[in-house]
Amino acid sequence: MQTDLRGRDLISTQDWSKEEIETLLDVAWDLKRKRALGEPHALLRDKVLAMLFFFTSTRTRISFEAGMAQLGGHAQFIDSSTTQISHGDTAKEIGEIVGRYTDGIAIRQCDWEIGNAYIKSVAAASRVPVLNMQCEIYHPFQILADLMTIQEKFGRDLRGKTINVSWAYASSYQKPISVPQSLVLLMTRFGMNLRLTRPPEYQLMPEIVAQARENSRRHGGSFEILEDFDAGFAGADILYPKSWGSWLTTEDQDESAQIGAKYSDWITDDRRMALANEGAIYMHCLPADRNIEVTDSVIDGPQSVVYDEAENRLHVQKAAMALTMR
Numbered sequence: 001m002q003t004d005l006r007g008r009d010l011i012s013t014q015d016w017s018k019e020e021i022e023t024l025l026d027v028a029w030d031l032k033r034k035r036a037l038g039e040p041h042a043l044l045r046d047k048v049l050a051m052l053f054f055f056t057s058t059r060t061r062i063s064f065e066a067g068m069a070q071l072g073g074h075a076q077f078i079d080s081s082t083t084q085i086s087h088g089d090t091a092k093e094i095g096e097i098v099g100r101y102t103d104g105i106a107i108r109q110c111d112w113e114i115g116n117a118y119i120k121s122v123a124a125a126s127r128v129p130v131l132n133m134q135c136e137i138y139h140p141f142q143i144l145a146d147l148m149t150i151q152e153k154f155g156r157d158l159r160g161k162t163i164n165v166s167w168a169y170a171s172s173y174q175k176p177i178s179v180p181q182s183l184v185l186l187m188t189r190f191g192m193n194l195r196l197t198r199p200p201e202y203q204l205m206p207e208i209v210a211q212a213r214e215n216s217r218r219h220g221g222s223f224e225i226l227e228d229f230d231a232g233f234a235g236a237d238i239l240y241p242k243s244w245g246s247w248l249t250t251e252d253q254d255e256s257a258q259i260g261a262k263y264s265d266w267i268t269d270d271r272r273m274a275l276a277n278e279g280a281i282y283m284h285c286l287p288a289d290r291n292i293e294v295t296d297s298v299i300d301g302p303q304s305v306v307y308d309e310a311e312n313r314l315h316v317q318k319a320a321m322a323l324t325m326r
C-alpha cells in the first residue's frame, strides 16, 4: 500500500502506479463502509475544493460536492461562464491564485485539443493538487468508479475476464472520447481481456491505444479491436457500450451526425446481451440516450449495474481527495 499521496495531481490514471490505484480503491471501500454504517469520517475538516466547470455535469458535480461535505470540508461550484475564467484569467493565474485560496482544484474542461492542456497548465502553477473531472482525453474518476464496480461484482482478481468497450449510436451530440480512452488504459492494467469495438470512423487516439496495448502486454490479458457490434458482445463478461464522437475523423458536428447515422442500429438490446457470458453485467457512465443507445429493458434490467457505478463515483472521489488534500 502506498501511503504518501499528499499533494499529488490526478489527471490520468496512467500517472499513478497500480499500487497507488489499489490504495485509492482500498480507501474508497473503507469510506463506503463508513458511510453505510453512519460513521463520521471528517478527514478534510476546514479544507476547500474549488470545482471549475467549463462543461455541464450532473453526477460529477453532485458527487464531488457531496463528498467534500461528508469529509468535513467545503466544495465551491465555479461556472466558467459566470466568472472571469472565460474572458481573461489565464491557466497560470488560476493555478497560482486559486491554489492560494483552496486546498485542491478540480476541473472539467472537455474542449477538443484545449481541455487537457488547460488542466495541466493549472496544475503546473498550483501549489495544491489538481483533479481532472474530465477533459477531452481522460475521465479518470469515472473509470476508477467503473473498476471499483467491476471488482465488487467479480472480485479483486479480474484476470481472464473479458470487457467489451464498444461504441454505440446516440443522436444527442458528439460526446468526448475520454471514457473509452480511460477504460482501455485502466482495465488493461488489471489483467483483463480488453475488446475495443467501434466503426472505423470512431477511432481512439493512436497513442492511447498504444499505451493500452503496452499495459496489456505488461499485466497479462489481451487487447483486440473489432468492427462488428454483435461480435463485441459474444463471450464477454462486462459490456460497456456507449457513444462517442468521431473526433479523429471530423470535428464538424453535422458531418459527425451523418457518419453516426450509418450505424444507428448499434443499440444495446436484449438479443445482444444474450450473446454475452452468463452473469455478464451492463455498464454505462450516464447519461445514456435511452432507446437509441440502449433499450430501457437492458438499462433497467437485472444485468445493469449503472446505479452502483454512479454511486461509486462518490467513494473513489472521496478517497482521492482524502489522500491528496489532507
Ligand code: CP
Pocket: 056, 057, 058, 059, 060, 061, 134, 142, 285, 286, 287
Ligand atoms: N458520468 C458523468 O461524468 O456524468 P456527468 O457528466 O453528469 O458528470
